[in-house]
Amino acid sequence: MNMKAIMTVFKKELIDLLRDKKTVIVSIVIPLIIFPIMFGLMGRSVEGNIKKTSENLKISIKSKNENQLIAFLKSQKNITVVDSIDIKKDVQDGKIYLGLIIPDNIEESIKNEKSADIKIIYDDTSQNSNMACNIIKSLIEEYSKEVVKTRLISKGIDYSILTPINIKEEVAAKEKGGFGKYMMSLLLPLILIIYGMTGPMAAATDLGAGEKERGTLEPLLTTQAGRMSLLFGKLLSITVMGLIGTISSIIGLMIGVKAGASAFGGDIPLIFSPITVIMIGIFVLLIIMVFGALELSISIYARSFKEAQTYLSPLTIIGMAGAYGTYMIDAKNASTVLFNVPLANVSLVIKEFIIGIYNPLHIGITFGWNIVYIVLAVLFARYMFSKEEVIFRV
Amino acid sequence: MIQVKGLSKYFKNVKAVDNINFTVSEGEIVGLLGENGAGKTTTLRMIATMLKPTSGTALINGYDLLKEPHKVRSSIGILFGGEAGLYDRLTARENIKYFADLNNMGEKESRENIDRLIKMLDMEEYADRRVGKFSRGMKQKVAIARSIVHNPKVMLFDEPTLGLDVTSSKIVQDFILSCKNENKAIIFSSHSMQEVEKLCDRIVIIHKGKIIEDMKVSDFKAKYGQDLEKIFVELVGDK
Ligand SMILES: Nc1ncnc2c1ncn2[C@@H]1O[C@H](COP(=O)(O)OP(=O)(O)O)[C@@H](O)[C@H]1O
Numbered sequence: 225m226n227m228k229a230i231m232t233v234f235k236k237e238l239i240d241l242l243r244d245k246k247t248v249i250v251s252i253v254i255p256l257i258i259f260p261i262m263f264g265l266m267g268r269s270v271e272g273n274i275k276k277t278s279e280n281l282k283i284s285i286k287s288k289n290e291n292q293l294i295a296f297l298k299s300q301k302n303i304t305v306v307d308s309i310d311i312k313k314d315v316q317d318g319k320i321y322l323g324l325i326i327p328d329n330i331e332e333s334i335k336n337e338k339s340a341d342i343k344i345i346y347d348d349t350s351q352n353s354n355m356a357c358n359i360i361k362s363l364i365e366e367y368s369k370e371v372v373k374t375r376l377i378s379k380g381i382d383y384s385i386l387t388p389i390n391i392k393e394e395v396a397a398k399e400k401g402g403f404g405k406y407m408m409s410l411l412l413p414l415i416l417i418i419y420g421m422t423g424p425m426a427a428a429t430d431l432g433a434g435e436k437e438r439g440t441l442e443p444l445l446t447t448q449a450g451r452m453s454l455l456f457g458k459l460l461s462i463t464v465m466g467l468i469g470t471i472s473s474i475i476g477l478m479i480g481v482k483a484g485a486s487a488f489g490g491d492i493p494l495i496f497s498p499i500t501v502i503m504i505g506i507f508v509l510l511i512i513m514v515f516g517a518l519e520l521s522i523s524i525y526a527r528s529f530k531e532a533q534t535y536l537s538p539l540t541i542i543g544m545a546g547a548y549g550t551y552m553i554d555a556k557n558a559s560t561v562l563f564n565v566p567l568a569n570v571s572l573v574i575k576e577f578i579i580g581i582y583n584p585l586h587i588g589i590t591f592g593w594n595i596v597y598i599v600l601a602v603l604f605a606r607y608m609f610s611k612e613e614v615i616f617r618v
Numbered sequence: 619m620i621q622v623k624g625l626s627k628y629f630k631n632v633k634a635v636d637n638i639n640f641t642v643s644e645g646e647i648v649g650l651l652g653e654n655g656a657g658k659t660t661t662l663r664m665i666a667t668m669l670k671p672t673s674g675t676a677l678i679n680g681y682d683l684l685k686e687p688h689k690v691r692s693s694i695g696i697l698f699g700g701e702a703g704l705y706d707r708l709t710a711r712e713n714i715k716y717f718a719d720l721n722n723m724g725e726k727e728s729r730e731n732i733d734r735l736i737k738m739l740d741m742e743e744y745a746d747r748r749v750g751k752f753s754r755g756m757k758q759k760v761a762i763a764r765s766i767v768h769n770p771k772v773m774l775f776d777e778p779t780l781g782l783d784v785t786s787s788k789i790v791q792d793f794i795l796s797c798k799n800e801n802k803a804i805i806f807s808s809h810s811m812q813e814v815e816k817l818c819d820r821i822v823i824i825h826k827g828k829i830i831e832d833m834k835v836s837d838f839k840a841k842y843g844q845d846l847e848k849i850f851v852e853l854v855g856d857k
């Protein structure tokens with residue numbers, strides 16, 4: 225094995241891969257744009273709906289006579305009162321978001337300090353109708369508080385008698401953006417592990433089976449670069465391609481989250497601390513190296529491109545299982561035993577990083593195991609590259 | 619100089635190559651003639667250190683292929699038939715340069731050699747274009763340049779004209795003759811007596827892994843008469 229040969233192979237493979245439009249699209253462009261598109265659409269539609277509904281609440285009111293409550297509602301800028309003959313039907317058809325049925329004697333009841341019943345007709349299967357219902361309810365609440373206030377004042381009682389307890393909300397997470405981080409801790413490990421696995425795949429297929437199919441493998445094997453130099457040069461280029469793919473998917477995710485922030489409650493931490501990014505990067509790199517070596521081993525065993533793709537697909541499913549298996553585990557109290565499970569450990573450690581936990585034991589166990597996996601995977605690749613039965617399989 | 623000594627290769631219970639011996643001198647073209655499955659490719663792969671012999675060995679340019687495979691590889695150039703085996707997304711020059719680099723050549727030497735080969739093979743016009751859209755003949759020239767860029771003393775050709783049209787075949791045959799002029803030791807494998815007769819100094823007939831005849835083309839004609847193709851069919855037919 226010599227360094228010069230490894231670098232020669234590495235440089236050539238990288239140039240070759242980057243000139244391949246298909247590889248570039250699959251491993252760089254798609255990861256970069258898929259999240260912005262996905263979240264952008266998701267965010268826009270949710271945001272759009274909220275705006276549309278809350279800015280223009282189309283409601284209908286059924287009441288024999290005008291009264292102060294109706295005047296109050298009509299005075300709200302975002303409420304449009306429309307006429308309706310059949311309220312129920314119009315709500316169902318979405319012509320109006322809701323209908324209010326106000327009793328005729330409401331003014332009287334209020335004056336006599338009695339309570340009055342108001343009926344709201346809405347469609348609880350419609351997001352818009354639900355939202356309108358909430359807004360109207362709080363408006364009516366506001367109105368009735370005003371009524372109470374007037375009543376109390378007229379009796380010479382302090383208004384605060386009605387609110388013996390004031391609630392002030394405070395989120396107990398260490399940092400802000402808790403919900404966003406939680407969402408990220410669900411999504412990001414999943415995405416990164418899937419990319420770590422699938423990222424090197426196109427390159428591995430091309431560099432193993434592709435070399436056989438093109439008939440370039442035999443001349444290559446008769447050069448002075450030994451098989452191990454070829455192997456390590458290829459592994460290095462696959463790793464770098466996988467890394468580029470992963471970085472572009474992270475960038476894509478960041479852009480995507482920004483574009484669709486409202487879909488996540490608007491408080492996603494857009495930028496992690498450099499330490500977090502580096503730590504996450506290191507563990508994704510480990511995954512890429514394990515899978516890159518495995519994929520190259522399988523690919524060199526295959527006789528053709530097609531065969532390699534067939535052999536590689538089960539690997540994706542295994543990887544998915546590992547990633548999805550930890551999807552719902554809460555990183556805050558993950559059992560240490562779980563950090564001995566391949567893939568699950570990386571997924572959990574990344575989750576911890578995202579919510580700001582740096583547990584040396586977990587990091588150590590996970591790192592240690594993954595180094596073991598890499599050594600095993602590379603030994604396997606070495607074995608495959610040295611076997612005549614593999615290289616010259618008929 | 620190639621000395622093959624008792625070389626054998628078994629694949630499980632198939633004796634692909636069975637205890638063969640022959641020598642190739644410098645400036646000599648030896649035709650390794652045999653039907654499909656006779657063991658030609660396996661023999662050449664062993665000489666090129668791609669396959670480990672089950673038993674026996676060979677000296678290539680004085681190096682034992684078991685003891686010094688690395689030195690052996692520095693002494694050989696191969697051109698195998700079928701697909702030219704190039705990287706479509708690299709230019710002709712980059713394809714050749716890759717193999718020069720892998721064979722440990724210095725920058726200056728490799729640049730000079732590549733320029734010389736590009737000129738010699740008339741490839742100036744397309745040397746810096748990607749080979750993906752090249753015609754078969756253009757690709758063949760690139761493969762030829764690649765096989766010889768590191769100045770090997772020994773050349774191995776495994777059915778190099780397989781599937782080529784007349785023009786491309788001619789290019790390859792001229793190249794083999796030019797290697798002879800440069801005093802290289804050459805093995806040329808083929809299943810066509812006609813081609814071997816035209817190019818080679820000596821004929822080694824291999825059949826089911828064994829050598830059944832090894833003599834100069836002129837001696838061959840003296841022994842068997844002029845219709846060599848017929849003789850070949852008879853020789854491999856009965857056994
Ligand atoms: N990698 C291999 N594994 C198993 N058998 C093989 C392998 N390569 C060649 N053989 C067998 O060895 C014999 C010689 O094959 P080969 O050297 O390719 O013949 P030729 O090149 O003369 O057509 C054939 O029977 C072939 O099936």
Ligand SMILES: [Mg+2]
Nearest residue numbers: 658659660777
């Ligand atoms: Mg053959």
